[in-house]
Each structure stands twice: as C-alpha cells, then as structure tokens.
Amino acid sequence: MKIAILGIGNVGTGVYQIVQENSKEIFRYLGSNIDVSKILVRTMNKDRKIPIEDGILTNDFNDILKDEEVKIVVELMGGIDPALEYIKKAISHGKHIVTANKAIMATHGKELEALANENGVFIKYEASVGGGIPIINTLMESLAANKIEEIIGIINGTTNYILTQMTSENLSFEEALKLAQDNGYAEANPTSDIEGEDAAFKISILTSIAYGLNVPANIIYREGITKIQKSDIEYTSELGYKIKLLAVSKKHEDFIEIYVHPALVPNNHPLASINNEFNALFVKGNAVGELLLCGKGAGSLPTGSAVLADILSVAKSIKNDIENNVAVHDIENCIEVKGMGKSQYYVRLQVIDEPGVLGNIAMTFGKYGISLESVVQKGRGEETVPLVFIAHDIEKEMLDKALEEVGGYEYVERVASILKVENV
Amino acid sequence: MKIAILGIGNVGTGVYQIVQENSKEIFRYLGSNIDVSKILVRTMNKDRKIPIEDGILTNDFNDILKDEEVKIVVELMGGIDPALEYIKKAISHGKHIVTANKAIMATHGKELEALANENGVFIKYEASVGGGIPIINTLMESLAANKIEEIIGIINGTTNYILTQMTSENLSFEEALKLAQDNGYAEANPTSDIEGEDAAFKISILTSIAYGLNVPANIIYREGITKIQKSDIEYTSELGYKIKLLAVSKKHEDFIEIYVHPALVPNNHPLASINNEFNALFVKGNAVGELLLCGKGAGSLPTGSAVLADILSVAKSIKNDIENNVAVHDIENCIEVKGMGKSQYYVRLQVIDEPGVLGNIAMTFGKYGISLESVVQKGRGEETVPLVFIAHDIEKEMLDKALEEVGGYEYVERVASILKVENV
Numbered sequence: 007m008k009i010a011i012l013g014i015g016n017v018g019t020g021v022y023q024i025v026q027e028n029s030k031e032i033f034r035y036l037g038s039n040i041d042v043s044k045i046l047v048r049t050m051n052k053d054r055k056i057p058i059e060d061g062i063l064t065n066d067f068n069d070i071l072k073d074e075e076v077k078i079v080v081e082l083m084g085g086i087d088p089a090l091e092y093i094k095k096a097i098s099h100g101k102h103i104v105t106a107n108k109a110i111m112a113t114h115g116k117e118l119e120a121l122a123n124e125n126g127v128f129i130k131y132e133a134s135v136g137g138g139i140p141i142i143n144t145l146m147e148s149l150a151a152n153k154i155e156e157i158i159g160i161i162n163g164t165t166n167y168i169l170t171q172m173t174s175e176n177l178s179f180e181e182a183l184k185l186a187q188d189n190g191y192a193e194a195n196p197t198s199d200i201e202g203e204d205a206a207f208k209i210s211i212l213t214s215i216a217y218g219l220n221v222p223a224n225i226i227y228r229e230g231i232t233k234i235q236k237s238d239i240e241y242t243s244e245l246g247y248k249i250k251l252l253a254v255s256k257k258h259e260d261f262i263e264i265y266v267h268p269a270l271v272p273n274n275h276p277l278a279s280i281n282n283e284f285n286a287l288f289v290k291g292n293a294v295g296e297l298l299l300c301g302k303g304a305g306s307l308p309t310g311s312a313v314l315a316d317i318l319s320v321a322k323s324i325k326n327d328i329e330n331n332v333a334v335h336d337i338e339n340c341i342e343v344k345g346m347g348k349s350q351y352y353v354r355l356q357v358i359d360e361p362g363v364l365g366n367i368a369m370t371f372g373k374y375g376i377s378l379e380s381v382v383q384k385g386r387g388e389e390t391v392p393l394v395f396i397a398h399d400i401e402k403e404m405l406d407k408a409l410e411e412v413g414g415y416e417y418v419e420r421v422a423s424i425l426k427v428e429n430v
Numbered sequence: 431m432k433i434a435i436l437g438i439g440n441v442g443t444g445v446y447q448i449v450q451e452n453s454k455e456i457f458r459y460l461g462s463n464i465d466v467s468k469i470l471v472r473t474m475n476k477d478r479k480i481p482i483e484d485g486i487l488t489n490d491f492n493d494i495l496k497d498e499e500v501k502i503v504v505e506l507m508g509g510i511d512p513a514l515e516y517i518k519k520a521i522s523h524g525k526h527i528v529t530a531n532k533a534i535m536a537t538h539g540k541e542l543e544a545l546a547n548e549n550g551v552f553i554k555y556e557a558s559v560g561g562g563i564p565i566i567n568t569l570m571e572s573l574a575a576n577k578i579e580e581i582i583g584i585i586n587g588t589t590n591y592i593l594t595q596m597t598s599e600n601l602s603f604e605e606a607l608k609l610a611q612d613n614g615y616a617e618a619n620p621t622s623d624i625e626g627e628d629a630a631f632k633i634s635i636l637t638s639i640a641y642g643l644n645v646p647a648n649i650i651y652r653e654g655i656t657k658i659q660k661s662d663i664e665y666t667s668e669l670g671y672k673i674k675l676l677a678v679s680k681k682h683e684d685f686i687e688i689y690v691h692p693a694l695v696p697n698n699h700p701l702a703s704i705n706n707e708f709n710a711l712f713v714k715g716n717a718v719g720e721l722l723l724c725g726k727g728a729g730s731l732p733t734g735s736a737v738l739a740d741i742l743s744v745a746k747s748i749k750n751d752i753e754n755n756v757a758v759h760d761i762e763n764c765i766e767v768k769g770m771g772k773s774q775y776y777v778r779l780q781v782i783d784e785p786g787v788l789g790n791i792a793m794t795f796g797k798y799g800i801s802l803e804s805v806v807q808k809g810r811g812e813e814t815v816p817l818v819f820i821a822h823d824i825e826k827e828m829l830d831k832a833l834e835e836v837g838g839y840e841y842v843e844r845v846a847s848i849l850k851v852e853n854v
Contacts, residue, residue, distance in 0.1 A: 024717050025575075028575050031576060031577055132572070140564075143567070143568075143571060143572050147742075147743065148556070148735075149739070150456070150738070151449075151455055151741075153455055218458060295562060295732050298722075300721070301721040302718070302719045308719050314575035
C-alpha cells in the first residue's frame with residue numbers, strides 16, 4: 007500500500023518512524039505493509055532528524071499527484087496555504103486523504119468532506135484533535151448510537167503546559183511561556199495557542215462530529231490565558247481549584263453553548279489532574295453516560311499514532327474495495343450559539359485597603375442578585391490589596407453589570423480578573 | 431437492518447431502549463434503521479421493565495436461526511451454556527455475532543473467531559470489557575500501529591464499588607458487599623466478581639487483542655478483595671494510597687506479566703480517583719505513550735451503548751458488502767506467563783506489643799535484602815497491635831521467605847495482609 011506524506015516536520019517524522027519500527031503490528035492489522043513512497047519537502051538537501059530512504063523526497067507536488075500507485079496522501083504541512091490546495095487536488099485525482107490539520111478541518115471541513123464524497127474517497131483527520139487520543143473515532147464510531155450532550159476538553163497542550171508550570175513552579179505567565187518555548191511545547195509565535203484559537207478550531211471540529219452542527223471557529227467565544235496572573239493561580243488554588251484552559255460545547259434543546267476559556271476546575275475533578283502536555287476529553291452521551299479520554303495531546307509519536315490509525319483504516323477500506331459512498335447527511339448550519347451562561351464565577355478586584363470596602367462591594371453584588379460563596383482578602387498594609395470572590399450561580403451579563411458599577415468606586419483600582427467556575 | 435437479541439435482561443433492555451430512543455442518531459450513522467425483529471426469552475409472559483413490541487418475543491431459538499432476514503444475532507444471555515451453542519449455530523447459519531459475554535470470549539474466543547472467519551461473518555464483543563468504554567475498538571483500530579506494552583485496568587465495577595464504599599463510608603467488606611447487592615452493583619452470588627474471576631476473563635480478552643497472545647483466564651494469577659480489612663483501607667490511606675482491584679498485563683521481551691489483585695495505587699495517580707461503578711483502562715503503547723480511558727463499566731445503557739457500536743459497525747459492513755475475509759493472523763499461544771514481579775509491597779502484621787519487636791522484625795527483613803520505606807505502628811495498650819510496613823522494591827518470593835520466618839516468631843500473631851504497590 008503506497009502512501010505519500012506532505013511535510014516531514016515533527017508529526018511527519020513520527021509517522022515515518024512508526025511505519026518503520028512497527029511494521030510487524032501494521033502487517034498484523036492490514037495483512038500488508040505500508041510503503042511511504044514519496045515525501046513532499048520544501049528543501050531537498052537538509053539534515054533530517056531521522057534517516058530517510060533515498061529517492062523518496064520530492065519538492066514537486068505534481069510528482070505525487072501523478073503517481074497512480076500512491077493511494078493515500080497524508081497532509082502534515084499545517085497551515086491553510088498551500089495545504090488546502092494540495093488536499094483538493096489530491097481528492098480530485100482520486101486519492102484518499104489523511105490529515106492532522108485542524109485549521110483546515112475547522113474552516114473547510116464541510117467542503118472537503120463533500121468533495122471527498124463526490125470523488126468516492128475518504129478524508130480522515132483523527133490527529134487534528136487531541137494528539138494520540140482517539141476522540142474522533144470514539145465520537146464517530148463507538149458513540150454512534152448516542153445523543154452526545156456535551157464535550158469538555160483540555161485540548162491545547164501548550165497552554166496546559168504553561169498553566170501547569172505556573173501552578174507547580176510558581177512562575178509568571180511570561181516565565182512559563184519562555185520555558186514552554188525552550189522545551190518545544192510552544193512555538194516561536196505562540197499566539198494561536200495562548201489566545202485560544204487552536205482550541206476553538208478543535209472544539210469546532212468536535213462539535214460538527216458530535217451534533218452534526220456547523221459552528222465556524224471564528225464565531226466561538228474565546229478567551230486566552232495571557233491575562234492569568236500568579237496571584238490568580240494562588241487564590242484559586244487556596245479555594246480548592248485548578249485553572250485550566252477548557253474548550254466547552256454543550257448541546258441544548260434549541261441552542262448550543264460553546265466557548266474556550268480559562269476556567270476553575272475543582273481539585274477533585276479528573277480534569278484537574280491533567281498536567282503539562284497531556285490532553286483530556288470529557289464526553290457525555292445519553293446512553294454511555296460520562297466518558298473521559300486522556301493522553302498525550304501533541305508530540306511526534308503520539309500524533310503519529312493517530313495519523314497511522316487513519317492510514318490503516320483507509321488502507322483496509324481500499325483492500326476491501328469500499329468506496330466512501332455513504333450519502334453525506336448534511337451538517338446543519340448551527341442553531342443559535344451562545345457563550346457562557348449561568349455559572350459560578352471567580353472575581354479578583356484590586357482595592358484600596360480601608361474600612362467598609364468589602365461591605366460596600368458585597369452590598370452592590372447583593373443588589374444585582376449575586377451571593378458570594380467565598381471571599382478571600384489578604385496582604386494588608388500595602389497601598390492596594392486583592393479582594394477575591396467566588397460568586398454563586400449568576401448570569402454573566404448580571405455579573406458584568408455589577409462589576410461595572412463596582413469598578414466605578416473610587417476605592418476600587420480595577421477589576422483584575424473574572425474566571426468562570428466549570429462545574430463539570 | 432433486522433437483528434435478533436438473545437436475552438432481555440439488564441443489557442438487553444438497554445439495547446432495545448437505545449434502538450428506540452436514539453433512532454435518529456442511528457439513522458445518521460447507518461443511513462437506515464435497526465429493527466429488533468426477534469428477542470429470545472425463557473419465559474414468554476413476564477413483566478418487562480420496558481414495553482416491548484408485540485409478537486417479537488420467542489422462546490424458540492430456531493425461530494431466529496431460520497429467519498433469513500435476521501442478519502445479526504446479539505447474544506446478551508451471559509454464561510457459557512446455552513449461549514455458546516447458540517453463537518456457534520448462528521455463525522454456521524451465516525449470521526453475524528455481537529456479544530457482551532466475557533466468559534465465552536475469554537474461554538472460547540479464539541475458536542469462535544476462527545469459526546466466524548470460515549463463515550465470512552463478524553463476531554464483535556466491545557461490551558465484554560469495560561461497559562461503555564470503547565477499549566476494544568481503541569486497541570484494535572486506534573492503536574493498531576502501536577506495540578502495546580502494558581494494560582492496567584480497574585475493570586470490575588462490583589469490587590470498585592465495594593472498595594470505594596469501604597474507603598468513603600468506613601464500611602467492612604461484608605457491609606459494603608451488602609450495600610452493593612442492595613443497590614444492584616453486585617449479584618446475589620458475587621463470587622466471580624469478588625474473587626477476581628470476572629477481571630481475569632477481561633484481562634485475558636484484552637491481552638489477546640493487545641499482544642496477539644492467548645493467555646487462558648484460568649492460568650492468570652488472581653487474588654480477590656475478600657480479605658481486605660477496614661484497617662488496611664485505613665493504613666494505606668494514611669500512607670497516601672488507595673486500594674483498587676487491578677488487572678495488569680505487561681508485555682516483556684520473552685514473557686508476559688499478568689495478574690489480578692488488590693493493589694495500592696498512589697493517591698495522585700488518575701486510577702486512584704476512579705470510584706464506584708466507574709471503570710478505567712490505562713494503556714501504554716510505544717507510539718501513543720500513555721492513554722487513559724474511563725467511564726461506566728456496567729449498567730444497562732452504558733453497556734448497551736457499546737453493544738450498539740458493534741451492531742452499527744457490523745451493519746455498515748453488511749451494507750458495504752464486506753465479508754469478514756481478512757486472514758486470521760493466528761494468535762500465538764502464550765510465551766511464558768509470570769505473576770507479580772519485583773515491586774514495593776504493603777505488609778500488615780499483627781504483633782504483641784512489647785519492646786524490641788519492631789527492631790527484630792526489621793532485622794529479619796534486612797537479612798533478606800528488604801529495606802523499608804514506611805512503618806506505621808499504632809494502638810498501644812491492646813493485646814496485639816498492627817504493624818504496617820511498605821517495603822522497597824523486592825521480589826515476591828524473597829518477601830514470602832522473610833514473612834515465613836517472621837510469622838514464626840512467638841510475638842507475631844499473624845501476617846494479616848500483603849498487598850502489592852502498583853507503581854504505574
């Protein structure tokens with residue numbers, strides 16, 4: 007079974023390596039071998055992390071397109087351009103697609119799946135979400151007879167690494183980001199990860215699979231982790247929570263609640279113990295109940311494992327002469343999309359330390375129907391001190407109104423932080 | 431797509447219910463409906479938990495066998511007899527099999543898979559291990575390109591419920607078992623669960639899938655939870671551990687380590703927080719790294735969800751005209767099988783409280799090369815007192831020798847408990 011890989015970076019290297027090292031397991035599954043017969047690269051002469059067989063590198067995509075023996079094109083370049091064009095061309099030439107590209111699947115997935123169907127080929131993308139965790143196959147196959155009700159995930163390894171290091175090593179965001187970059191867990195330009203865009207892509211993909219609803223990533227409410235301060239980590243930890251960047255998608259009767267945000271997770275919840283580069287997906291279905299999948303969310307071999315699973319599945323279908331001829335059941339365009347609803351919230355104010363401040367603020371909250379579960383005040387003696395609340399269930403809009411009023415008081419320097427408590 | 435169900439107990443009811451309630455999701459996956467056209471029962475007139483369509487109950491298996499329209503037979507009777515005979519007959523009549531029967535798959539799986547292959551039909555058994563957790567599909571499909579290195583699981587809901595209740599409610603084993611029976615988590619005859627047989631069946635099934643090795647359940651070393659005392663729960667908890675019934679299967683170069691036993695799991699390990707009827711499977715593959723799957727390990731709907739996944743997968747294959755014609759890659763008969771190897775151990779002795787006892791026992795341990803990580807001695811004033819150790823890594827045989835000597839001392843009443851620490 008001949009395949010071509012586009013791009014031999016981190017994941018591409020992993021795939022190539024697994025094909026060589028686990029050939030016995032691959033043969034056991036497929037009854038034949040996988041032969042990487044072409045690899046598309048930008049630069050032909052360059053040191054690679056692993057030795058690559060002579061003569062299979064090419065810098066001309068047409069070499070791959072025209073090779074009739076190449077049945078599966080494995081796109082691991084990342085980014086939209088030129089990967090999207092290559093995928094489309096490969097499909098039109100009757101080649102099956104395996105990709106790890108969440109940006110493309112989140113923004114052009116519907117179009118590509120339709121195109122693949124027209125051409126009788128498969129397009130598979132397990133590795134686009136959750137690295138080695140088989141979340142897409144689980145949603146598509148194992149939970150096929152469930153009404154999925156919600157998905158809550160830690161699906162960005164970079165931010166989880168940063169938040170874990172901030173917590174365990176008492177680092178600032180900037181220090182932890184630097185550490186993540188030094189250790190290869192964050193890119194030189196980390197914007198997409200730390201601003202929650204990457205997680206928004208992924209939860210958009212999972213939402214379309216789980217509910218058959220198309221929610222484009224760019225309309226998903228998102229908040230990154232750049233504003234999280236050391237003191238937030240400290241106070242939430244004292245109150246019995248961990249801060250995690252969560253991607254949340256909940257299906258309600260006639261709307262869908264979907265957002266990406268740094269949230270407070272109670273210490274005793276399994277998601278609270280998912281650390282560093284690990285990812286976790288918490289899925290609720292009306293038959294299966296609660297299901298939790300955890301594993302490495304990134305990295306050469308874990309992501310390569312997911313890519314190989316797709317390659318093997320497609321290869322088996324090819325051997326069995328199955329075309330992707332199942333009628334596409336149109337993904338509906340999304341019903342109403344809402345951001346964060348009623349919830350507990352963590353609020354950190356920076357206030358001048360004088361008598362009556364706490365009382366006045368609590369009174370204002372009361373006026374807006376907000377009752378407080380916990381209050382922490384510390385650091386007396388300094389000019390301004392942090393005042394930390396956890397508010398009982400309240401609509402975000404109401405909280406915003408109360409905080410607007412509170413923020414206007416002369417003894418309130420600023421509203422420093424608002425974080426949702428995720429009561430999963 | 432017509433199917434027949436054998437047995438309409440707990441799981442059968444769940445399957446029937448899901449087929450009715452989630453018909454929209456089933457149609458979305460399959461492009462057609464699942465029609466339960468026959469259900470085999472022992473007694474025709476009996477109150478059922480849910481309303482069942484008229485005319486589909488039968489007490490004659492031949493009705494199902496002879497019905498050419500029934501393509502899939504779903505065996506949910508449990509036990510070997512007559513389920514095994516029915517499965518064989520159904521296969522010989524060209525019907526596909528979906529079963530939740532771990533006893534049959536652990537003892538006759540190889541034979542049935544060969545028979546199914548000869549007859550070009552599928553036999554699927556996701557629901558036989560881990561209830562709603564898609565562990566079998568994950569091992570077979572998603573991790574197909576991995577060398578699996580180990581599987582450690584909490585795969586018996588009854589014992590996990592009992593151990594959880596003993597821990598959280600400070601109950602004795604007998605009290606917790608009674609509670610489990612009252613709440614439907616344990617059967618009237620709980621032997622197979624509490625003696626670890628059920629878990630041994632399941633780890634045997636997973637071992638054959640993961641490594642292609644046939645390890646019959648009856649040669650697997652197993653220890654149940656009947657000897658766990660309240661005091662063991664107490665001491666281990668003080669030392670930072672939870673007691674869990676673990677099924678362990680580790681592949682080494684030329685032998686396989688496989689056993690079922692109540693083990694100490696460190697509190698900060700994810701398996702320590704799997705409580706009550708939840709199950710969890712921890713899998714290590716050479717590409718994917720560590721993967722953890724948790725969910726409800728039993729119950730009508732969760733197990734039904736897994737049965738439906740198999741039904742849908744087979745139904746799709748039927749629609750696509752795929753025969754199960756992949757050559758069976760013979761499962762090797764197992765290489766050497768070993769029980770528990772070198773490890774830390776928890777030991778509880780009951781000793782007479784007099785000076786020098788601890789010193790003498792520690793000296794004897796030292797003679798056998800056993801060094802101690804922690805020692806707890808409590809309850810002064812009573813006639814005999816518990817003396818609890820955690821020993822550093824040591825071969826079980828060496829520990830047994832040391833304990834034989836120690837057990838002979840006049841001030842040692844008895845060796846009350848030996849539990850392995852599972853350093854996962």
